[in-house]
Amino acid sequence: MRLNIEIKRIQIMKSILIPLIILMLCTALPAGAAVFSQNPPDTDGIDTDGDGIVDNDHIYLHMSAGDGFVNMADGRLMYMFGFGNATGIPDGMVMMEQMLGSEFPAPTIKVREGQKLYLNLTNVGMMLRPDLFDPHSVHWHGFPNAAPFFDGVPDASITINMMSTFTYFYNIIEPGTFMWHCHVEATEHMQMGMLGNLYVLPKQDMSAPATSLSGFIHEKGFKYTYNDEDGSTYYDVDFPIQLSAFDPDFHDASLNVQPLPFALMEDKYSMINGRGYPDTINPAVLWNTASDEGLMDRPSQPVNSLITAKQGEKILLRFSSLVTTHYYTVTVLGIPMKVIGTGARPLISPSGEHLFYDTASITLGGGEAKDIILDTSAVEPGTYFLYTTNMNYLSNNEEDFGGMMTEIVIDDPYPLQILSLIYNEDGSATLTCYEQPGKTVNIEWADGYTPTPSWNQVDNPALDRVHHGDGTWSWTDFGTDPEMLGLKPGDVLSRSYRVVVQ
Numbered sequence: 465m466r467l468n469i470e471i472k473r474i475q476i477m478k479s480i481l482i483p484l485i486i487l488m489l490c491t492a493l494p495a496g497a498a499v500f501s502q503n504p505p506d507t508d509g510i511d512t513d514g515d516g517i518v519d520n521d522h523i524y525l526h527m528s529a530g531d532g533f534v535n536m537a538d539g540r541l542m543y544m545f546g547f548g549n550a551t552g553i554p555d556g557m558v559m560m561e562q563m564l565g566s567e568f569p570a571p572t573i574k575v576r577e578g579q580k581l582y583l584n585l586t587n588v589g590m591m592l593r594p595d596l597f598d599p600h601s602v603h604w605h606g607f608p609n610a611a612p613f614f615d616g617v618p619d620a621s622i623t624i625n626m627m628s629t630f631t632y633f634y635n636i637i638e639p640g641t642f643m644w645h646c647h648v649e650a651t652e653h654m655q656m657g658m659l660g661n662l663y664v665l666p667k668q669d670m671s672a673p674a675t676s677l678s679g680f681i682h683e684k685g686f687k688y689t690y691n692d693e694d695g696s697t698y699y700d701v702d703f704p705i706q707l708s709a710f711d712p713d714f715h716d717a718s719l720n721v722q723p724l725p726f727a728l729m730e731d732k733y734s735m736i737n738g739r740g741y742p743d744t745i746n747p748a749v750l751w752n753t754a755s756d757e758g759l760m761d762r763p764s765q766p767v768n769s770l771i772t773a774k775q776g777e778k779i780l781l782r783f784s785s786l787v788t789t790h791y792y793t794v795t796v797l798g799i800p801m802k803v804i805g806t807g808a809r810p811l812i813s814p815s816g817e818h819l820f821y822d823t824a825s826i827t828l829g830g831g832e833a834k835d836i837i838l839d840t841s842a843v844e845p846g847t848y849f850l851y852t853t854n855m856n857y858l859s860n861n862e863e864d865f866g867g868m869m870t871e872i873v874i875d876d877p878y879p880l881q882i883l884s885l886i887y888n889e890d891g892s893a894t895l896t897c898y899e900q901p902g903k904t905v906n907i908e909w910a911d912g913y914t915p916t917p918s919w920n921q922v923d924n925p926a927l928d929r930v931h932h933g934d935g936t937w938s939w940t941d942f943g944t945d946p947e948m949l950g951l952k953p954g955d956v957l958s959r960s961y962r963v964v965v966q
């Protein structure tokens with residue numbers, strides 16, 4: 465009964481308020497009147513990010529702040545407050561495009577030391593809570609501001625009212641794994657989803673090729689977590705891993721204009737980058753089902769957490785937690801974890817001494833970050849799991865076997881890759897593959913053309929393989945079998961080959 469009344473009330477609210485809001489926006493907001501993003505060009509003539517180009521050091525982003533919907537991994541539609549990415553949208557279109565355009569997590573901010581970030585924030589209002597007139601802000605957690613003006617903490621700095629745009633400026637001088645969130649009514653707005661990944665790449669990446677870093681030779685394309693000056697924070701691939709969690713009762717109370725249960729807040733959806741397992745490994749952008757509420761479906765969860773690398777590579781996991789209630793302990797089963805940084809600082813002493821440590825798990829509270837290197841050189845190819853050891857949070861509310869978990873896929877560094885199989889004019893066939901160091905490779909052909917052939921070995925690796933020196937090799941079948949000997953140029957050969965790698 466109560467549910468019916470609530471649904472009815474929501475329907476009435478929607479049928480009256482949404483047209484009213486749109487009418488208000490159309491009459492009170494001539495196109496572009498309220499949104500004014502500032503994107504000043506880089507004219508100082510100085511290459512501050514070290515890439516050799518003097519006029520590309522300014523980075524421009526435009527974020528919107530408002531409300532929206534996301535779906536939990538069990539399918540449940542969840543109301544949220546959040547940030548959306550308005551970068552590139554003309555100022556005059558931002559209000560209409562970005563209302564209900566929240567993403568979870570907020571758009572990832574990835575910048576480089578030496579850059580200057582102009583981050584425009586437009587408050588597009590809370591379409592389903594027009595009774596709220598909350599401002600929003602951007603708080604770059606851990607950023608060393610010279611003054612609190614751009615810090616986003618409401619007590620000490622500016623916050624952005626509905627229909628207003630403000631340009632935050634950051635002179636980025638320190639690399640590391642940070643995070644960002646809205647700091648207005650922080651417990652509420654953070655629980656509601658105004659959280660995002662943010663990290664800064666170090667200038668050391670831009671060192672000249674063959675530079676010696678205390679004996680470690682830098683080459684083009686090498687990447688480091690920090691300016692370590694010795695290559696010790698080198699990595700091949702990196703993934704931001706942000707822990708967050710939702711209390712569905714809190715979110716429903718917010719949607720239904722009820723008193724918010726702050727004291728009773730209890731997270732029941734534990735997530736990585738805004739998704740619970742198995743959504744964490746879905747490579748697609750997830751769309752919400754806001755049409756269930758009579759609105760438009762929108763892309764709402766763009767970030768997957770499927771971690772992939774080739775055996776031998778070093779994986780950097782940029783962990784951060786913006787959970788408002790719990791501590792979470794996270795482990796990777798079967799791959800050693802090395803902690804190389806914490807709180808956006810490398811674990812290297814002023815005298816260069818490494819304070820790195822190996823661990824089986826890390827524990828993060830809200831606002832904490834850790835940089836973890838997974839060295840896969842002694843790890844067999846296969847699928848591994850990253851998950852919270854708080855087993856009760858391996859669920860999507862009441863649905864078990866979900867929650868704060870994702871997969872790490874370690875691939876064979878030399879997978880079988882057939883480049884071509886060409887039938888030559890003399891009736892022979894030439895197969896070309898990539899080299900596979902350290903592997904035994906045999907080529908076989910099918911006995912007959914039946915759907916389930918038996919396979920005959922036709923190649924011995926030691927005999928007639930031609931290595932081209934460019935990472936490939938070829939092998940030519942000159943036709944020692946009866947079917948092949950009778951072929952004339954132009955004949956179609958339907959025999960199947962397979963290559964077996966051991």
Ligand SMILES: [Cu+2]
Nearest residue numbers: 600646648653
């Ligand atoms: Cu906010």
